[in-house]
Amino acid sequence: MNAIEKNTIPGAGFSEEIRERVLQVLETVPDPEVPVLSVIDLGVVRKVDVRENENKEWEVQLAVTPTYTGCPAIDVMKINMRMALLEAGFKNIGITETLSPAWTTDWMSESGKQKLKAYGIAAPHYKQLVCTPDSFQEEEAVQCPLCNSYHTRLVSQFGSTACKALYQCNDCKEPFDYFKCH
Amino acid sequence: MADTNLINYTLHLADNALILGHRNSEWCGHGPILEQDIAVSNIALDCIGQARNFYQYAAQLTGNGATEDSLAYLRDVTEFKNCLLVELPNGDWGQTILRQFFFSTYQYFLYQQLQNSSDQQIAAIAEKALKEVTYHVRWSSEWVIRLGDGTEESRQRMLHAVDELWSFTGEMFIPAHYEPSPAETGTGIDLASVKNKWTEKITAVFEEATLPVPPADTWMQTGGKQGRHTEHLGFILAEMQFLQRSYPNAEW
Incomplete structure (x- = not known):
């Protein structure tokens, strides 16, 4: 349901382990307006690509989508995602914004829904x-x-x-x- | 630089959303009750979000260092391409509601078509915005019904609002020279079909609100899409652009 796209074809320079690590870091980044949800719970992270560049450093490419067109939280989320990844040791981080397909509450995780209710x-x-x-x-x-x-x-x-x-x-x-x- | 017509059309969509959003934001802290103050401010936020998306795209198409901010804050009245309807003063709550209903209904049917546009970015913005506009149409139509079929006072105010606004609705359906025609692009917009659906929706809601639909042959005001505006737009821009004009390149 909350499938996050990965465009990178696993192979040379790809590591599922590193990608999992990125997802774990993103799990710790809260939605600034509903802080009980992480950006992963909310379903705004649409793509996570990891790739090793020629300097043997991991590059992380994220695509995020806003919940609502005018939602001011998206800019804060992007800054916080970058900060969290930097703290975790990733140096090359690219974050792009996509609009289509439009965000839907169907992408919210099951655990996210439980957390909301408890909140x-x-x-x-x-x-x-x-x-x-x-x-x-x-x-x-x-x-x-x-x-x-x-x-x-x-x-x-x-x-x-x-x-x-x-x-x-x-x-x-x-x-x-x-x-x-x- | 990209096609001038596409830039102008994107700016037209952006200006409509920005000016309506700005007008709605004037209600923030002044709404009749707290819940509706929050509602109209939410709608303002959605509109300004749409405007940002369209301006960002227009800036990308324009190049030459244009940004969403330079397009919103550094263009003058005659360069704005919004419909006259969105720049009219708020009037009372009834008039604000009716303007929102007229315009959101127009946006709803327009964006339905635009989400199939051959221009992928315009299609993506429309697809996203359509979900929010659906809420705007529902909310504003409920208020038109409540007030039209409400007390003698609320009914009189709605009749007055219809008088004030009706002659500004025709412009939405008269294509400007930069609007993509269906024949031109194959997937462009068909304003005649938007107009039919709009009229059908307005008629159905007015009927439920016990409001008379003005005659179809009413003389209509035009000019906004071509940059010929009412005096009200100048006052909006004076307030909205004051900071950037007085302190160029000021940042938050």
């Missing part, structure tokens, strides 16, 4: 149920992350960040964020 944010559904512009539609059965009730209501389609909607639980009355399907 008090309802995780996105597997499939976007209301993807048309028709008025007054609501996602069915958004679960309250606090009391697990499905008896909840939409307060606003727009929340504290571009990727979230505001909900309230009708049972425990807790207001909560829903990481909306995209």
Whole structure:
């Protein structure tokens, strides 16, 4: 589901081990707006290529995609990914941005969804149920992350960040964020 | 340097998104209730994100050291190619909502076509933005219905908003000389089809909102796409470009 593309054909100058190491480092880089998720959990890392250059140094090429077009977090994520890789000893790092295919919450990892819930944010559904512009539609059965009730209501389609909607639980009355399907 | 028409068309798409985003950002801290203040600010953010993507592409096509910032902050009024509709003052909440509904619906059908553009970067930006615009259409149409079919006061305000804005909707569907025609590219945009779908959507929502759809033969304002703007754009740019003009190359 959260497949990260690797263009490099394993062979001379390629190491699956090094690539795994890069992924481990990226696992430690949080989304600045939802810090309980790593950039890998969020699914914004679309490609990880590693290659050994002529100086016998590892080159890392990443492609990342923004969640929402105007999401200001993407620039911070790119800086933090670079910093983390530098700290881990990688010197040659290239990060490019891709727009297509457009990011979708389907790329969020399973562990990411669990972490979100524990953090008090309802995780996105597997499939976007209301993807048309028709008025007054609501996602069915958004679960309250606090009391697990499905008896909840939409307060606003727009929340504290571009990727979230505001909900309230009708049972425990807790207001909560829903990481909306995209 | 790339094809001038493509640069101008990309700038037109960018300017529409930037100016509408700027207008919406004026509501930040002034929305009628907190949730809607956040909603309109979110939409402003989406619009400015779209603008950045289009400006970055236009800068790449232009070359000569152009950047997204130089295109947004150092061009003058007559060089802006946005539709007049997006530069109009916010008016009251009803007028802001109606402008958003008119324009988001237009963007929705336009981007649907653009995501199949033969130009890969424009297609990618449209594909990405379409997901967000879907939310904008849903949100703004719900407000048009709520206010149109609401209290006597809200209804009067919506009728006033329709009067104020309707004559600015025609321009969206009149192609400028730099707009790609379907015949030209095979995958270009077909504004006549966008117009039909737009009219259908507006009619359906107005019906639910109990608002009358103005006659199709209303005289329409034009000029924005060619750089002939209302006096309002100058004031927007004066505010938006003040820092870069007064302190050239200032950085955050």
